[in-house]
Amino acid sequence: MWPIIMASFILVSQDSHFPLANIPFGTGFSTHNPNPRCVSRIGDFVVDLAALEAEGFFQELSNTHFFSNPTLNSFMSEDKALWRAYRSKIQALFAAENPLVRDNEQLKAKILIPISEFTNTLPVNIGDYTDFYASRNHAFNVGCMFRGPQNALQDNWLRLPVGYHGRSSSVVVSRHPVKRPRGQIKLLDSPDPVFSSCKKLDHEVEIGVFLGGKLNKLGEPINIAVASEHVFGLVLLNDWSARDIQSWEYVPLGPFTAKNFQTSISPWIITTLALEPFTTGLPAQDPVPLPYLREDPPTSFNITIETFIKTPSLSEPHKISTTNLQHLYWSIYQMLAHHSVSGCNMRPGDLLGTGTISGPTPDSLGCLLEMSTNGKTPVALPNGETRSFLNDGDELIIVGKAESENFTIGFGDVRGVILPALEDQYFHN
Amino acid sequence: MWPIIMASFILVSQDSHFPLANIPFGTGFSTHNPNPRCVSRIGDFVVDLAALEAEGFFQELSNTHFFSNPTLNSFMSEDKALWRAYRSKIQALFAAENPLVRDNEQLKAKILIPISEFTNTLPVNIGDYTDFYASRNHAFNVGCMFRGPQNALQDNWLRLPVGYHGRSSSVVVSRHPVKRPRGQIKLLDSPDPVFSSCKKLDHEVEIGVFLGGKLNKLGEPINIAVASEHVFGLVLLNDWSARDIQSWEYVPLGPFTAKNFQTSISPWIITTLALEPFTTGLPAQDPVPLPYLREDPPTSFNITIETFIKTPSLSEPHKISTTNLQHLYWSIYQMLAHHSVSGCNMRPGDLLGTGTISGPTPDSLGCLLEMSTNGKTPVALPNGETRSFLNDGDELIIVGKAESENFTIGFGDVRGVILPALEDQYFHN
Ligand SMILES: [Ca+2]
Ligand SMILES: [Ca+2]
Ligand SMILES: [Mg+2]
Ligand SMILES: [Mg+2]
Ligand code: NI
Numbered sequence: 127m128w129p130i131i132m133a134s135f136i137l138v139s140q141d142s143h144f145p146l147a148n149i150p151f152g153t154g155f156s157t158h159n160p161n162p163r164c165v166s167r168i169g170d171f172v173v174d175l176a177a178l179e180a181e182g183f184f185q186e187l188s189n190t191h192f193f194s195n196p197t198l199n200s201f202m203s204e205d206k207a208l209w210r211a212y213r214s215k216i217q218a219l220f221a222a223e224n225p226l227v228r229d230n231e232q233l234k235a236k237i238l239i240p241i242s243e244f245t246n247t248l249p250v251n252i253g254d255y256t257d258f259y260a261s262r263n264h265a266f267n268v269g270c271m272f273r274g275p276q277n278a279l280q281d282n283w284l285r286l287p288v289g290y291h292g293r294s295s296s297v298v299v300s301r302h303p304v305k306r307p308r309g310q311i312k313l314l315d316s317p318d319p320v321f322s323s324c325k326k327l328d329h330e331v332e333i334g335v336f337l338g339g340k341l342n343k344l345g346e347p348i349n350i351a352v353a354s355e356h357v358f359g360l361v362l363l364n365d366w367s368a369r370d371i372q373s374w375e376y377v378p379l380g381p382f383t384a385k386n387f388q389t390s391i392s393p394w395i396i397t398t399l400a401l402e403p404f405t406t407g408l409p410a411q412d413p414v415p416l417p418y419l420r421e422d423p424p425t426s427f428n429i430t431i432e433t434f435i436k437t438p439s440l441s442e443p444h445k446i447s448t449t450n451l452q453h454l455y456w457s458i459y460q461m462l463a464h465h466s467v468s469g470c471n472m473r474p475g476d477l478l479g480t481g482t483i484s485g486p487t488p489d490s491l492g493c494l495l496e497m498s499t500n501g502k503t504p505v506a507l508p509n510g511e512t513r514s515f516l517n518d519g520d521e522l523i524i525v526g527k528a529e530s531e532n533f534t535i536g537f538g539d540v541r542g543v544i545l546p547a548l549e550d551q552y553f554h555n
Numbered sequence: 556m557w558p559i560i561m562a563s564f565i566l567v568s569q570d571s572h573f574p575l576a577n578i579p580f581g582t583g584f585s586t587h588n589p590n591p592r593c594v595s596r597i598g599d600f601v602v603d604l605a606a607l608e609a610e611g612f613f614q615e616l617s618n619t620h621f622f623s624n625p626t627l628n629s630f631m632s633e634d635k636a637l638w639r640a641y642r643s644k645i646q647a648l649f650a651a652e653n654p655l656v657r658d659n660e661q662l663k664a665k666i667l668i669p670i671s672e673f674t675n676t677l678p679v680n681i682g683d684y685t686d687f688y689a690s691r692n693h694a695f696n697v698g699c700m701f702r703g704p705q706n707a708l709q710d711n712w713l714r715l716p717v718g719y720h721g722r723s724s725s726v727v728v729s730r731h732p733v734k735r736p737r738g739q740i741k742l743l744d745s746p747d748p749v750f751s752s753c754k755k756l757d758h759e760v761e762i763g764v765f766l767g768g769k770l771n772k773l774g775e776p777i778n779i780a781v782a783s784e785h786v787f788g789l790v791l792l793n794d795w796s797a798r799d800i801q802s803w804e805y806v807p808l809g810p811f812t813a814k815n816f817q818t819s820i821s822p823w824i825i826t827t828l829a830l831e832p833f834t835t836g837l838p839a840q841d842p843v844p845l846p847y848l849r850e851d852p853p854t855s856f857n858i859t860i861e862t863f864i865k866t867p868s869l870s871e872p873h874k875i876s877t878t879n880l881q882h883l884y885w886s887i888y889q890m891l892a893h894h895s896v897s898g899c900n901m902r903p904g905d906l907l908g909t910g911t912i913s914g915p916t917p918d919s920l921g922c923l924l925e926m927s928t929n930g931k932t933p934v935a936l937p938n939g940e941t942r943s944f945l946n947d948g949d950e951l952i953i954v955g956k957a958e959s960e961n962f963t964i965g966f967g968d969v970r971g972v973i974l975p976a977l978e979d980q981y982f983h984n
Contacts, residue, residue, distance in 0.1 A: 380809030
């Protein structure tokens with residue numbers, strides 16, 4: 127089951143997230159070529175897949191030109207067998223023992239771009255984005271704060287992966303700053319809501335799941351037995367959340383302006399093929415789910431996710447949490463089966479968020495709302511500062527990786543700096 | 556303010572929805588040309604805008620070829636002044652007194668298609684679809700059934716237009732049949748949910764609002780003073796709803812599989828330019844909304860919306876409701892201002908649903924859930940049948956029009972027949 131650990135002729139440092147065993151997919155442009163196109167990455171070099179394709183290196187696999195597109199949607203629409211073939215081909219081309227590219231300086235100059243000369247773009251045209259709520263610890267902790275411990279976990283929570291539709295237009299790639307949102311807030315000591323900038327700006331640590339392959343037609347659910355064929359790969363996802371706006375608006379139809387102002391993802395899509403060695407199960411589910419959700423055992427991946435905060439006064443980012451995808455109660459394949467159960471058609475490029483991933487301990491929580499108990503227990507930083515929520519100027523950084531003794535499959539990071547809210551007369555009241 | 560009532564040389568019957576004063580926009584293909592393209596309609600003729608454009612008739616307005624595209628997104632991305640210019644140009648070309656097209660039989664054969672030889676397609680590539688909940692009567696009636704009269708209208712309802720994100724992939728054009736959805740249902744007399752076909756399949760009468768123009772960047776809200784510049788036009792919308800699935804799943808994050816299986820829209824987008832003569836206000840809002848929602852007075856349109864049911868045993872469709880867009884509490888421009896208040900970027904082609912439009916009387920309700928009081932007061936049909944919800948084989952038809960003494964601006968209709976649920980072993984339990 128474990129892949130042979132191949133070395134590349136490209137130097138890859140021991141702690142790199144992007145060894146030859148990874149082969150992530152992304153998009154972007156370089157200082158010498160401003161056209162966004164599809165790329166991969168090995169160590170600190172970006173591999174220009176569009177250039178490789180133009181040179182004919184993939185002709186044996188397909189006549190379609192996938193990689194000159196500004197997004198990966200066309201490639202993601204193919205099936206898993208083809209994704210696997212392309213991945214193997216790329217690994218073979220850059221293997222240490224293969225002279226074809228290694229010894230061709232002219233070719234290497236065309237297809238390898240130092241990461242410092244490259245800017246990532248949003249890798250996918252996202253048709254629909256859906257956010258789930260699949261961590262039991264998170265649902266319970268937040269439920270306690272919004273509704274009290276009695277009603278924290280709703281009756282349906284253990285029966286189905288609760289999810290809701292999100293906003294696809296405002297999904298951005300890492301490093302896009304976050305303008306502090308404004309909106310309606312209802313303070314406890316006032317009968318009327320006010321218009322205000324958000325005073326409780328939070329992050330949510332999630333994994334994003336990109337769908338691909340030949341997906342279902344409207345009216346035909348996806349059987350859980352084939353759900354894994356329809357996941358192209360994973361990214362880190364930060365579901366920025368305005369808690370004070372959320373608590374006022376979310377009843378009875380769910381979060382809206384508290385979430386739709388921005389969602390950030392990491393730029394490199396890590397394929398489930400690369401993550402295969404890190405496949406794990408999840409604890410048995412009790413009660414046993416209905417047959418359409420039955421996966422034996424539910425599948426997860428051992429992905430460690432660390433969260434850091436860098437305030438303007440801190441000299442370096444400070445770690446505030448370490449969690450793991452395995453802390454979810456529901457699997458990503460159960461999410462997909464449930465999403466489509468009533469016949470909803472899924473499309474290549476659709477994005478599912480897992481929901482905030484909180485572990486069972488205080489150092490494994492997925493958002494500041496939980497860490498600070500909604501402001502009651504602020505997080506202490508090493509320079510004496512505290513944070514209950516995010517301040518202007520703070521940078522929030524989420525890093526993910528799957529590690530074995532021999533190698534690391536990394537996600538890189540997703541990060542964003544908080545900018546002050548807009549100031550304009552019209553909105554004042 | 557009222558347009559001069561122009562006559563076309565194309566014969567338009569007195570009761571047609573599509574006189575020269577309308578000029579709706581749609582897409583589709585004809586028996587002689589299978590390429591989907593942009594079109595308009597006068598009486599019972601489809602006007603091939605792509606063919607008119609290819610002949611150079613719009614060259615004085617723009618060099619861009621908008622209408623050979625399979626959707627209207629490119630045209631909708633332009634500003635209202637250009638929409639107005641194109642509309643006037645089309646009206647002038649088909650005016651009774653203009654010989655240019657009228658007396659050119661060869662040209663008419665190229666650009667006019669009998670409606671019987673034409674098939675409408677989904678007119679827009681919808682980036683994101685959002686559904687609101689803006690009828691006070693509907694929110695109160697449904698709130699009573701789901702939560703009791705005490706909690707029927709939540710605290711936030713009179714303060715902001717409650718909305719939630721919907722699923723854009725499953726928005727289809729009229730006449731697409733509806734496969735009865737299946738999913739998790741929790742019956743009152745059982746401790747466990749079951750997997751079942753929906754037993755409470757319902758419709759929701761709504762108006763769909765298509766956005767256009769130069770829209771806002773991420774982080775920059777749309778000022779309500781300019782919101783009307785960003786609405787391209789309106790359609791009829793049926794937000795099919797599985798009430799038994801909904802009542803179990805919707806807490807706390809809103810409807811999901813109960814709604815995402817299908818949403819149907821009428822094929823012709825009626826521009827707000829055509830609806831200008833039917834502009835009305837809405838009753839004063841109490842409490843007065845926050846400044847970012849203040850529109851004085853809130854704008855609506857006098858659009859009558861009738862709902863019909865045709866069961867297999869009925870000889871003709873039977874009217875079950877007559878309502879009006881004016882029955883909404885919140886205006887469509889207030890919805891747009893609220894949607895973007897925290898910085899959510901809107902895109903040309905985005906679709907907003909108003910939410911179910913229920914009037915104050917029993918004959919003006921927007922869904923069967925309300926008409927039948929969740930099954931307690933079934934609707935009687937003229938042949939002795941009754942309906943609390945939709946049966947397999949039933950067709951639900953919604954018709955909309957704005958009428959004055961002199962002319963009608965119609966929407967045509969949105970319709971769909973209910974097909975039996977899928978039967979397959981795998982899902983049985
Ligand atoms: Ca979330
Ligand atoms: Ca609705
Ligand atoms: Mg979220
Ligand atoms: Mg709806
Ligand atoms: Ni969407």
